[in-house]
Amino acid sequence: MAPATARPGRVPLGDLWLSAKPDDPAARRGWIGEQLLDLVVLDHRPSQASPALFDIDLEGLGDVYDRTDGVDRPGGITGFVLSDPNDAPLGVCADLTGVFREPTEPPIPHVTLVGCRPEPPLLTAIAAAHQTTKAGLRRRRVSAEVGAVAADGSAVPLVDGIVSGTLLSSVPSRLDTGLIDVTIAIDAREPRPAGTRGILDVWFTGRPTERNLWAHYDRTLRDVWAGVALGHHRREAPDRQPGTVFHLDGRFVTDIEGFYCAIGEAINGPGGYFGRSLGALDDCLSGKWGAETPFRLVWHNSPVARHHLVTGQDHFRHGPSTTLDTLLELLTAHHVDVELR
Incomplete structure (x- = not known):
């Protein structure tokens, strides 16, 4: 990488944008790039490719909706540009590692709704629990917002509280007659904080x-x-x-x-x-x-x-x-x- 300036030590860079060079085929195909967050320079050294260039080690985060999201590498790219939030270029590099990755498994693969009194849409998914056809899998899909039920019986939506995925099973609940426990294989999503x-x-x-x-x-x-x-x-x-x-x-x-x-x-x-x-x-x-x-x-x-x-x-x-x-x-x-x- 040929940076605008090369400084030793652990240097904060903040949030930067990674994109293709303007004349690169990936840019012409419409790849808009990736945002990198909280970047810090860990180290740099002369590149083995050329003593006039540097290899730079950065630490930071990729801006994705969820940590399970994958980040696809554009095909046929010939070089990358790092820019600051004002689009001022900080450097160009021939290649990089650590940004593009496959999606990972969700941190919590299954959610169980304990003591559930299902409404018709959920009953439809429960009825299709053992169906494996494409139509059956569609019937088993569940997507709903979670609400907190107060002492007076009122329900208030929980901000960012969503359960979505494929229903796996339902069994009678120990909590009360007529209630069931429903287990769902959830879509990739961050769990709510434990507290x-x-x-x-x-x-x-x-x-x-x-x-x-x-x-x-x-x-x-x-x-x-x-x-x-x-x-x-x-x-x-x-x-x-x-x-x-x-x-x-x-x-x-x-x-x-x-x-x-x-x-x-x-x-x-x-x-x-x-x-x-x-x-x-x-x-x-x-x-x-x-x-x-x-x-x-x-x-x-x-x-x-x-x-x-x-x-x-x-x-x-x-x-x-x-x-x-x-x-x-x-x-x-x-x-x-x-x-x-």
């Missing part, structure tokens, strides 16, 4: 009445908490009037997920939702999510966020970090008067 069930248990009897119950969770489960809060958000509730003063408890804003949980509760009370990404926050600030701008946000213990929400690479969200200043710019653009305390 999700514990969060659903917190919400089982209804929306929490105590603030900061999310504070002891790590970033993954804070994001799950915000997703559960989204599922429980009542869109029919009117916005608070313009000019309202909201108070954000910033003691636990040690990451961007903590901010989203905290501002959700500042605007909509314990268990409240007001975005779980910059795009979602922007939508919420446009109205119909609990607060109509302009309003005032008193951010208590703001030095916690000033210390943690800093410039850098966010290895959890695989992109540039969302800083406190970024949040303040967005809030200000929506006519939110932020008082940092």
